[in-house]
């Protein structure tokens with residue numbers, strides 16, 4: 001993959017992000033699952049502002065990105081086996097998703113990491129814009145971890161690009177406040193994370209907050225006994241967010257940037 005191709009990948013990701021954000025916002029207005037407390041456009045713009053800030057910082061520090069790194073890294077386990085493209089790519093995607101499941105658990109387990117990831121969990125609303133509400137202190141170590149995975153397993157640049165777009169798309173989809181038909185939700189859940197499955201992870205109750213860590217595949221939560229099928233207060237009655245950050249002032253852009261230090 002050349003530099004131009006890497007840049008094209010970044011553009012594709014941006015285009016996919018804008019298109020899917022618009023589509024899911026429209027779906028939220030047409031088929032809302034539940035009212036969004038603390039909602040409104042100010043909150044949405046703040047959440048999107050946080051990802052714009054974090055991504056700009058990441059691009060400034062590491063212009064090559066994970067795809068660019070993969071394009072220049074010619075080592076790792078998958079490089080050693082001469083598997084057909086499709087098998088190598090699917091294997092790479094599954095390894096990525098498994099690794100990111102454990103990354104998410106680490107962000108909940110270690111207090112220093114939790115301070116960064118907590119910014120994502122203090123939102124009292126649950127909608128598509130929550131899917132990109134991540135502090136730079138979460139984005140930067142996640143990027144380093146991703147490079148470590150690529151260096152170890154040697155995913156090809158196009159596999160990394162596919163996973164990055166898939167992860168972003170699923171982050172938007174799984175936080176969307178859309179009411180899927182129950183049959184569709186049940187069918188999808190066998191393999192992938194759905195909004196009803198992931199919403200439980202944003203519960204104010206600690207036991208539910210420490211469940212449903214999956215990002216794309218739901219199988220890891222079932223395999224490692226962290227899956228919850230339903231929130232105890234019901235999908236429409238459950239309270240989103242954390243008990244200690246519920247004031248409007250906690251949700252302002254500067255307060256979110258400062259939150260890991262509080």
Ligand SMILES: [Zn+2]
Nearest residue numbers: 104108117201
């Ligand atoms: Zn979490």
